[in-house]
Amino acid sequence: MNAVATKPPPEKSLNERLAHSGLRLTPQRQQVHEVLREKMDHPTADQVFMRAKSKMPEISMATVYNCLDALVQCGMVRQVTLDRGATRFCPNMQDHSHFYCDACGSVYDILQTISIKDADIKLPRGFRLKLIETNLHGLCPDCVAKAK
Amino acid sequence: MNAVATKPPPEKSLNERLAHSGLRLTPQRQQVHEVLREKMDHPTADQVFMRAKSKMPEISMATVYNCLDALVQCGMVRQVTLDRGATRFCPNMQDHSHFYCDACGSVYDILQTISIKDADIKLPRGFRLKLIETNLHGLCPDCVAKAK
DNA sequence: GTCAAGATTTAGAATTATTCTAAATCGAGT
DNA sequence: ACTCGATTTAGAATAATTCTAAATCTTGAC
Structure with a gap:
């Protein structure tokens, strides 16, 4: 090991962004973020849960949702569909x-x-x-x- | 009443489209379609159910979903969000x-x-x-x- | 360093949205 | 009138998400 600054640690930016939104950097948030970056196949919360669990067996589904929300809130992650909730319907078939x-x-x-x-x-x-x-x-x- | 063709009945087009997709025109499908056209506020399936139920008290939720699917399938109705299912997440914050x-x-x-x-x-x-x-x-x- | 306050995580229950199932009903064509 | 396939129905089942309350962790004030 040497004392010279090598690469900036990749967490730096995550930490900063979380802090900027008044949120803390926690191992779970790091893990969830890592899972997303590891395989960028747009996983569902459930898939993220399973992948994170394999590295951090105690993590819970609720935490995964919390972490995803935190990461979205601080701008590190996007929801692919901006909606969460019931589908809506529209009888207007004009192009719009x-x-x-x-x-x-x-x-x-x-x-x-x-x-x-x-x-x-x-x-x-x-x-x-x-x-x-x-x-x-x-x-x-x-x-x-x-x-x- | 007279025998002269007046306005084409509004169901005509619905019927044709349903037929074209091998689907039948039923009172429930008409009702669901009518509910959507009556108030074009992009209601959820549940809202459609409640509105349809007030006119047709025996209609069931499953039927509302069936009718909505039939109407979407035959091109009379759009799903506002094309997804149905779990939200997906994406760590790529580049504009894309x-x-x-x-x-x-x-x-x-x-x-x-x-x-x-x-x-x-x-x-x-x-x-x-x-x-x-x-x-x-x-x-x-x-x-x-x-x-x- | 110790402690209190607030943030976070956890398991599991609760809620919401949607789909499935099996029986009853309907309707078109014979 | 009869049959067959489509449709509807109630209710159960599943899937997705949120809520709850207790336990744990972190940070900042002392």
């Missing part, structure tokens, strides 16, 4: 997208979409693109008003 | 979007997004847009290969 109010959870139809042509998405070889789903997130007029 | 394989359910990172500027979305007055989530749907290379 949805605006989600992050404050009150309501959903509005927005009569504008991004077409596959306009988007000009370059996919890796072999993928067949059928549809682009565009979800807009922000505040609805009511919640903008309340936010003052 | 997700490709969902509709056949096998796997998710891939696509290092390209549509920025708020590029999208040039015109929202009604009062909305504050914070983020655009773009989800790509189609077939992954493996499933394209299998599809032959």
